[in-house]
Each structure stands twice: as C-alpha cells, then as structure tokens.
Amino acid sequence: MKYALVTGGSRGIGKAVCLKIASDLKYNILLNYNSNTEAAEEIRAEIEGLGVKCEILKFDVTNADAVQSSIEEWKSENPDSKIEILVNNAGITKDGLFIFTSKESWKSVIDTSLNGFYNVTQAVLKDMLRSRYGRVINIVSLSGLKGNPGQVNYSAAKGAVIAATKALAQEIGKRKVTVNAVAPGFIQSDMTKDFNEEEFKKLIPLNRFGEAEEVAELVSFLASDRSSYITGEVININGGLYS
Ligand code: NAP
Numbered sequence: 001m002k003y004a005l006v007t008g009g010s011r012g013i014g015k016a017v018c019l020k021i022a023s024d025l026k027y028n029i030l031l032n033y034n035s036n037t038e039a040a041e042e043i044r045a046e047i048e049g050l051g052v053k054c055e056i057l058k059f060d061v062t063n064a065d066a067v068q069s070s071i072e073e074w075k076s077e078n079p080d081s082k083i084e085i086l087v088n089n090a091g092i093t094k095d096g097l098f099i100f101t102s103k104e105s106w107k108s109v110i111d112t113s114l115n116g117f118y119n120v121t122q123a124v125l126k127d128m129l130r131s132r133y134g135r136v137i138n139i140v141s142l143s144g145l146k147g148n149p150g151q152v153n154y155s156a157a158k159g160a161v162i163a164a165t166k167a168l169a170q171e172i173g174k175r176k177v178t179v180n181a182v183a184p185g186f187i188q189s190d191m192t193k194d195f196n197e198e199e200f201k202k203l204i205p206l207n208r209f210g211e212a213e214e215v216a217e218l219v220s221f222l223a224s225d226r227s228s229y230i231t232g233e234v235i236n237i238n239g240g241l242y243s
Pocket of ligand 1: 007011032035059092112
C-alpha cells in the first residue's frame with residue numbers, strides 16, 4: 001500500500017494536491033491538518049470517491065513530538081504500507097511591516113514552514129532512503145525567492161526551505177529520493193481571500209490569480225515517476241509575475 005502524505009491537506013492548495021495525486025497517481029492519501037476537522041472530513045470523502053484510501057492524521061507540524069508520535073503510530077498500525085510521497089504544504093502568513101513584527105508572528109510563521117519541514121521530513125525520510133525511492137515536494141513561495149515587503153517573516157521561512165531543498169537533494173540523490181520545491185505566486189485560497197485581486201492582477205502577465213488545481217498539476221508531476229531526473233529544483237508557478 002503506497003501512500004502520499006500531504007501536510008495542510010484540508011484546504012486550498014493542499015486539498016487540491018490530495019485530490020490530484022489520488023486521481024492521477026492512484027496513491028492512497030494521508031491527509032494532515034491542524035484545526036479544521038470539518039474541512040478534513042469533507043475532503044476525505046471526496047478522495048475516497050476516487051477509489052483510493054484516505055486516512056486523516058491530525059497534528060500540528062510545529063510540534064515535533066506530536067508529528068513523530070502520530071506518524072510512528074500510523075506506521076506501527078500499517079506495517080505493510082509505506083509513504084513514498086511527502087508534500088510539505090502546511091504554511092501560514094502573519095503579514096505586517098518588519099518593525100511591527102512581534103516575536104510571536106516571527107516565530108509562528110518560521111515554525112510552520114521551516115520547522116514543519118524539518119519535523120515531518122525527519123519522520124518519513126529514513127524509510128524512503130531504505131527503500132531507495134521517494135519524492136519530497138516543498139511548497140514554498142515567490143516571497144522566498146524575490147522577498148516581499150510586509151512579509152519579512154514569511155520570506156525568511158520560505159527562503160530557508162528553498163535552501164534546505166537544494167541541500168537535501170544533494171545529500172540523498174544517490175538513494176533515488178528527489179527533493180523539489182514549488183513556488184506559487186498569487187493563488188486563490190483562504191490565505192489570499194482578503195487580497196484585492198482586481199488590483200494585484202494588474203502586476204501579473206497572465207492577468208489573474210492562479211487556482212489551487214493548477215499548482216496541484218505541477219505537484220502531481222513532481223510526485224510521479226515521470227519526474228525522475230529532476231531534483232533540487234525550485235519551480236515557479238506565478239502567471240509570469242517573477243522568474
Ligand atoms: P490555506 O488555504 O490557508 O490552507 C493552509 C493549510 O495548512 C490548511 O489545511 C491548514 O490546516 C494547514 N496548516 C496550517 N498550519 C498548520 C500546522 N501548524 N500544522 C498542520 N497543518 C497546518 O493556505 P494555501 O493558500 O492553500 O497555502 C498552502 C501552502 O502554499 C502554504 O505553504 C503557503 O505558504 C503556500 N503558498 C500559498 C500561496 C497562495 O497564494 N495561496 C502562494 C504561495 C505559497 P487547518 O485547516 O487545520 O487549519
């Protein structure tokens with residue numbers, strides 16, 4: 001039984017990724033979320049409608065012990081299953097000018113994206129290395145490449161994950177485990193629902209926000225064996241806003 005673990009799979013980009021990997025690659029899904037149980041249960045039913053299994057793993061990616069114990073417990077209950085795909089998608093924003101950024105806003109944004117990457121990847125990587133196959137895909141951001149005013153914390157967090165992606169890819173390539181990052185621009189989701197799309201879209205050559213499903217297409221390709229010679233890459237998906 002092959003599984004794809006998607007963190008933050010209950011809404012937005014993570015939800016679209018779960019559906020796409022289930023429908024394209026026929027992997028079973030381990031759907032992680034943090035707080036929104038109703039959203040997670042709804043999406044589980046939708047995924048199972050595609051003919052694969054979907055199990056929900058509720059943990060906060062910032063809590064190393066919770067991540068470790070939840071994944072270990074799942075592994076001991078499912079000795080014949082393995083996680084071949086990991087999508088580190090969970091992320092939050094707490095925007096504001098740097099001079100007004102509280103320690104809490106700084107820490108929570110970095111904890112979710114960067115320490116979340118560390119905690120979850122640590123918990124699944126050994127098995128991928130042992131079986132000499134795996135796909136790790138980190139959802140980063142345009143902000144982590146270009147830097148975005150009002151998002152110094154988020155730019156720092158995503159920039160760090162980009163660097164970690166490149167370094168880890170070099171460490172483990174020999175074991176046929178690939179590590180790539182996907183850097184979206186403006187994508188319609190709860191995270192961007194308060195943004196003025198009419199104003200922002202003027203900056204975007206394709207003249208619109210992207211859809212979560214468009215990001216999921218790219219993630220699904222990177223998660224498949226069709227992407228076998230791509231590792232350590234950061235792939236932009238931003239409507240031409242930045243390259
Ligand atoms: P979203 O709609 O706000 O969804 C965020 C997801 O992450 C939810 O499923 C949420 O779970 C989960 N999550 C948040 N904190 C978590 C934690 N501590 N532990 C476990 N799960 C947690 O966000 P989105 O727009 O889909 O963004 C997904 C990823 O893409 C993020 O990494 C984001 O930084 C990145 N991104 C988004 C955009 C964009 O324009 N939307 C652009 C660039 C990059 P609950 O439902 O339980 O809260």
